[in-house]
Amino acid sequence: MNLSAKEQGGKALNKRIAVYPGSFDPPTAGHLNIVKRGTEIFDQVIVAVSQSTSKKYLFSTEERVELWRKLLKRIPRARVESFSGLLVNYVESKGTKIILRGLRNVTDFEYEIQMAITNKALKPRLETVFIMTEGTYSHLAASLIKEIVMMGGKVTGMVPPEVEKELKRKLRAK
Ligand code: PNS
Numbered sequence: 011m012n013l014s015a016k017e018q019g020g021k022a023l024n025k026r027i028a029v030y031p032g033s034f035d036p037p038t039a040g041h042l043n044i045v046k047r048g049t050e051i052f053d054q055v056i057v058a059v060s061q062s063t064s065k066k067y068l069f070s071t072e073e074r075v076e077l078w079r080k081l082l083k084r085i086p087r088a089r090v091e092s093f094s095g096l097l098v099n100y101v102e103s104k105g106t107k108i109i110l111r112g113l114r115n116v117t118d119f120e121y122e123i124q125m126a127i128t129n130k131a132l133k134p135r136l137e138t139v140f141i142m143t144e145g146t147y148s149h150l151a152a153s154l155i156k157e158i159v160m161m162g163g164k165v166t167g168m169v170p171p172e173v174e175k176e177l178k179r180k181l182r183a184k
Pocket of ligand 1: 124
């Protein structure tokens, strides 16, 4: 069936795009798992790396984006961008209303529910959708992973190999 340009445009707009925001300092195996599973639910997942000026990151925005670029080579329906300012404005600018977040435990839930409700108050048409972590990733936290590498421990399996390499390079140079 041949669709008119307008219909095709409409179709593109109807694509289910999910924005997966986070600090990702650095991306872990758990984050990657959420993106993979997200692309099985949504037509496209945009990983949105936060450029917050109030948080102190180990990796610069460009480095975090570059790490994701490498990881997403194997996931065709996912791509990465960075964003600054309010998440809800960024999500709207992408022509979607879906924010995707991963959940590991009750501590995450308390933080997430506050963010989801605040984002909903700011832009009522937006929805936050949660994917529960797979058991193997429930203990992973970027902060702990950095500490382990800094103290010479092994993080194989906790982060993708590309990230492990960069973490070692960065932390051991310190
Ligand atoms: O990986 P993180 O640190 O839990 O991600 C938090 C993030 C980046 C999603 C959140 O801090 C955020 O949305 N920042 C953008 C600024 C904003 O919109 N703040 C209001 C959130 S309710």
